[in-house]
Amino acid sequence: MGDGTIVPTEEASTRGPARVSNRGLVDDDIATFLDQGYLVLNLDDVDESVHRQLFEDAQTSWAANDALGGSIQGLELVADNLPARLPTLKQILGSKALDAALTDLLGERYYRYAHNFIHRSTQFDQGFHKDSTLPWSLRGALRSHRPNWLIAFYYPQKTTLDMGPTHILPGSQYWNVDHEAVENVKGEDRLDYAFEADQVGRNDDTALRDRMLRDAVRTFEPALASLPVEVPAGSVVLVHFDLVHRASGTVSPDDRFMFKFWFCRTMEPRPRGPVRVTSEDARREPVAQAISDWLTQTPSESQFIPIETPRSEADRVQRAYALGLRADVSLPEGLFAGAECDRRATMYGLTAAQDLGLEAAVLALQSREAGIRNAGALVLGELGIDSEGAIEALARVVMLDQIPEVRATAVMALGRIGRRSLAQGRKRLLEKIVDAIYPATSAVREKDVRAGVLPMNAVRQSAAVALLMIVTEAISAGVSRREVASLTDMVLEMAETDSDRYARSTAIEAAQRLALGGVDEVLPGLFRQLADSRWQPGDELDITVLKANQSHPGKSGSR
Numbered sequence: 001m002g003d004g005t006i007v008p009t010e011e012a013s014t015r016g017p018a019r020v021s022n023r024g025l026v027d028d029d030i031a032t033f034l035d036q037g038y039l040v041l042n043l044d045d046v047d048e049s050v051h052r053q054l055f056e057d058a059q060t061s062w063a064a065n066d067a068l069g070g071s072i073q074g075l076e077l078v079a080d081n082l083p084a085r086l087p088t089l090k091q092i093l094g095s096k097a098l099d100a101a102l103t104d105l106l107g108e109r110y111y112r113y114a115h116n117f118i119h120r121s122t123q124f125d126q127g128f129h130k131d132s133t134l135p136w137s138l139r140g141a142l143r144s145h146r147p148n149w150l151i152a153f154y155y156p157q158k159t160t161l162d163m164g165p166t167h168i169l170p171g172s173q174y175w176n177v178d179h180e181a182v183e184n185v186k187g188e189d190r191l192d193y194a195f196e197a198d199q200v201g202r203n204d205d206t207a208l209r210d211r212m213l214r215d216a217v218r219t220f221e222p223a224l225a226s227l228p229v230e231v232p233a234g235s236v237v238l239v240h241f242d243l244v245h246r247a248s249g250t251v252s253p254d255d256r257f258m259f260k261f262w263f264c265r266t267m268e269p270r271p272r273g274p275v276r277v278t279s280e281d282a283r284r285e286p287v288a289q290a291i292s293d294w295l296t297q298t299p300s301e302s303q304f305i306p307i308e309t310p311r312s313e314a315d316r317v318q319r320a321y322a323l324g325l326r327a328d329v330s331l332p333e334g335l336f337a338g339a340e341c342d343r344r345a346t347m348y349g350l351t352a353a354q355d356l357g358l359e360a361a362v363l364a365l366q367s368r369e370a371g372i373r374n375a376g377a378l379v380l381g382e383l384g385i386d387s388e389g390a391i392e393a394l395a396r397v398v399m400l401d402q403i404p405e406v407r408a409t410a411v412m413a414l415g416r417i418g419r420r421s422l423a424q425g426r427k428r429l430l431e432k433i434v435d436a437i438y439p440a441t442s443a444v445r446e447k448d449v450r451a452g453v454l455p456m457n458a459v460r461q462s463a464a465v466a467l468l469m470i471v472t473e474a475i476s477a478g479v480s481r482r483e484v485a486s487l488t489d490m491v492l493e494m495a496e497t498d499s500d501r502y503a504r505s506t507a508i509e510a511a512q513r514l515a516l517g518g519v520d521e522v523l524p525g526l527f528r529q530l531a532d533s534r535w536q537p538g539d540e541l542d543i544t545v546l547k548a549n550q551s552h553p554g555k556s557g558s559r
Contacts, residue, residue: 024100027275033105033147034288034295035279037173037240040231043095050091051234055156057086058118058257072453078118080501082259089259092154098236105147105238105295106265109472109513113262114505119247121164121256125209126246127195128169128216130176132187133241135502138449139187139405140458141412142378145174145348146291147265148416149241154259158233164250166229166237166258171279172244174287174348175221175313178340180371191244192216213246220244221314223281264465266472268384268423271297283307283314286321290352316341320349327353332360335375336367347375351382358385365393365410370403377406381413384420386429391417395436398459404446408462411440415466422473427483430474434487437466441490448499455499464498464506467491471510475517488514492525 025039033039061077068074083089092098093112102110115135131151134140159165179189195212217224228248229237239245241262250256274296277288286304293299306322307315323331331353334346350357357379364376377397380390394417397410418433439445440463448455467490474484481488491514494507508529511522 025104027273030104030275030295031277031288031292033238033240034275034277034292035284036170037243038168038170039101039238041097041101041236041238042232043092043097043234043236045096046091046234048234050088051156053088054086054092054259055233055255055257057088058120058156058259059255061086061118062120062255062257075453080114080116082116082118092236092259093261095236098152101238102150102152102263106150106263107267107269109266111264111266111468111506111509113264114502115262117260119258119260121247121250123164123249123251124247125213125249128167128191128213128220128244128246129188130242130244134187134456134458134461136454136456137187138456138458138461141405141409141462142347142374143176143189143242144378144382145242145287145351146294146382147240149265150263151239151241151243152261152263153229153237153239154261155229155231155235155237156233156257156259157255159229159231159235159256160252161228161230162250162252163254163256164248164252165256167226167246167248168229168237168239169217169224169226169244171281171284172221172224173240173242174284174317176242176344177220177313178344180340191220221312223314264468266419266469267476268420268473269295269297270423274298274300276300281314283318286318286325286352287348290321290325293352310345313341313345316345317348320345321352322349324349324352324356327356329356332357335360335364335379336372340371343371343375347379350379355383355385358383358387358390362387362390362393365397370401370406373397373401374403374406374409377409377413381409381416384417386417386421386426386433388429388432391429391432391436395432398436399439404458407440407446408458411437411459411466412462415462415469418466418470419473422470422477422479425477427474427477427479430470430479430483431486434467434470434490437463438486438490441467441494443497443499454501457500457503460494460498460500460503461506464494464503464510467494468506468510468513471513471517475513481519481521484514484519488519488521492522495529496525 029039065074065077083093132138133143153166176189177191192212195216217226231237275292277285277292279285279288289300289302304322304325306319310316310319320331331346331349334342335350337343337346350361361376361379364372367373377394380394391414394410394414398407401407401410414433414436418430421429440459443460446457446459448457467487470487471491491507491510494503495511498504498507511526514522515526
């Protein structure tokens, strides 16, 4: 696969590129991803000229963006419409090696979310963070430890330390910081919420900036060390959606670009051979092994000793998973803990405890505390048990809860329950699940917020993803057109009218899948979409570039 690696700092060590082929990943690479949270891919089926072209495209796009002064027109040149505007990108996204790796980690028929971005390095350091769960800092459903979402970082140019590379914290994907406090309004979970409050001053003070970055990591987890992403031109780094990372400031005269793409699972994992996971940090082993068991659908016989007196996030998560894997009856009570960190660990541990957490999670949905309701909804979705009581409890949350993030987690949970039940051949409660999702599709109930310059809604985006999952598994299960009639109506309504571009594009994908599955009632709506939104190339970009005297470093969008 070539010599693509992420070059370590003095404190860290790393592994070589994934041995991915058109046939997929080897077990060791899957184990590495589940433990470390990233893989480096070299796309041997893509010619070097493609990477040179995309580097030039990135330069042109950012020059035009600079000339347009941060307007919505400028944003569109570096975000979201990239595969349509830069057709060469399709050779990256269509790479058989990339597809094989994504299929192994996300399953068949994964979905490329409509959000994408060309990041350009600037002179500024970012603080360490996890990406927001929905685009443009919008907070949606709670994070899943399982590979339900992945991010692909594509680097068209060789990237070296002086060019402001992305820095990652390998193994950080399963641990988090508290974020329920009212002042933490950003969708990103940041290791130091104060770091960017005075960005310019802190970047001028190199010693202060570097100390804050080091302290943020050490306070979060002393065992973690930062790795700068130094890779050859054309490399793709697949990362767990919740891997902690940041952009670093560039001191090079050369541009450093990174194209970012989000990918989403739409189907339940199918059985395959087991993948045994080991880790240099034993606290991650029960987590990664539990997720491997889910991903391969082959439960292991692994036994882990829970840490008796947890003193850190890593300790708490290890203990919760070790207890969950042995179905310890004391675990569910932690779901009602007052401390967010204790509740968070219990929530994830219960996802490995089969049906042990079902009753507690349903009860949690009745709590006065939003964080407890949110945790209960996440557990129900991860368990995926099609219990009438669970579905009815989630339906009440979707209809009545006052907190958008809780409603988003509940509607995503309904989608995952529907996904799992259909994959296992059960469709008795399909109509009830779809009816429970319906209120979350309404723009009258779920009104837009402004995320940057775009109208968006976290609950409707989550509802569209939930519907896409159910559609995909329903087609795979051979569900009749009559049985998906109400589902079809909801998908078409969102595809034709939703003002949130991400909810709408996800619904369009669901409609396309229905059409491919033989539900031809969606075809007129799809043709209307094609007629209304076809993209026509023109010379407006070149004209804009002529107006730009120079390319100025952007103030945002760096990774």
